[in-house]
Amino acid sequence: MLTCPTCKAPHVVKYGKTRSGTQNYKCRECGRRFVEHPTKKYISPETWAQIDKL
Numbered sequence: 001m002l003t004c005p006t007c008k009a010p011h012v013v014k015y016g017k018t019r020s021g022t023q024n025y026k027c028r029e030c031g032r033r034f035v036e037h038p039t040k041k042y043i044s045p046e047t048w049a050q051i052d053k054l
Helices: 045-053
Strands: 012-017 023-027 033-035
Touching: none
Parallel strands: none
Antiparallel strands: 012 023, 023 033
16 A cells, blocks of 8 residues: 555555656645655765765
């Protein structure tokens, strides 16, 4: 069962599609919108520190 990644509530509804065509969901408890399996990789703080040094 799908739960909200922020508040862990099970009250999640479908909320349209993203630009890339993946299903978008919205939490009824906190209002956060999210996708089930995100593909975007976030940059770690260590990498940001290295970027700042350059």
